[in-house]
Amino acid sequence: MNLKLINSTANAILNKMNDITLPIKIEDIAKSEGLKVMPYPLEDDVSGLLVIENGQGVIGYNENESRVSRRFTVAHELGHYMLHQDQASLFIDKQFKAYRSQTSPKEASKLELEKEANAFAAAILMPENLLKKELEKTNIDLGSEDGLKELSKTFDVSSTAMYFRLTNLQLI
Numbered sequence: 001m002n003l004k005l006i007n008s009t010a011n012a013i014l015n016k017m018n019d020i021t022l023p024i025k026i027e028d029i030a031k032s033e034g035l036k037v038m039p040y041p042l043e044d045d046v047s048g049l050l051v052i053e054n055g056q057g058v059i060g061y062n063e064n065e066s067r068v069s070r071r072f073t074v075a076h077e078l079g080h081y082m083l084h085q086d087q088a089s090l091f092i093d094k095q096f097k098a099y100r101s102q103t104s105p106k107e108a109s110k111l112e113l114e115k116e117a118n119a120f121a122a123a124i125l126m127p128e129n130l131l132k133k134e135l136e137k138t139n140i141d142l143g144s145e146d147g148l149k150e151l152s153k154t155f156d157v158s159s160t161a162m163y164f165r166l167t168n169l170q171l172i
Contacts, residue, residue, distance in 0.1 A: 006116060009082050010123035022134070023156030024125050026071050030059060030078045037074055039063035048073035050080045050091040057081045068158045072121050079120030084113055093117075119168075126155050126165045135171065142172045 013029060014020055027037045040049070040060030047069065048061040059077040061070045073093070080091045093114070134140075134154060141147040145159075152162040166172045 002116075003119060006079075006083065006119045007123050007128070010120055011127065013082070013124065014127055020127075020130070022130065022154055023071075024127070026074050026078070026125060029124070030074055030081075033078065033081070035059055035078065035081060037061070039070075045094050047093045048077050049093065050077040052081065052085050052089045057085070066158075068152075068156060068161070071125065071156060072158070072161055075121035075125050076117045078124070079117035080113070083116055083120060087113070091117075122161065122165045122168070125157055126162065128169055131155075131165070131169070131171070142166060 013033065014024075016032070017029065030037050035057040037059045038061075040063065042049070042060065042062040042064075044062075044064065046062060047065065048059065051058045051060075059074055059081075061073045061077075063070075065073070076093060077091065084091070091113075131151075134151065135142075138150075140151050142151070148159050148162055148166075151166075152159045155162065157165075163172075
């Protein structure tokens, strides 16, 4: 996984925006990249999908999921569009468990694409520079559950997503 490329792609998209405020307006960003974004009646175990046809992309998200989950799904599918559109024309993202003891090369390759799309979603929804600014201007105690929830609310992401982002950036 090329985290440098993933972060630079997310930052390039954010830099095109005139006014970046928190929380990041991910649907507006996806639309500015030429994608349609819409709720879709998906099965309970499907978070979202991306369909690419003739270079045009459509993101469908599970309308039954929480707002923060839908936001992450849209960002994740945008990640597939920006990073992987040359590899497939359909991405269906099911909730999956990544602890299988043996994976085939095809499954391992798909898992890598999912990890990259997740890294992109984290980078665009919780940009490192904005995250650090927020931490500098507030007295949030990252060692407490309440502190993590407060920061998650500011960025409109789940506490779990925020925890992983902070951990990956070595901020906690």
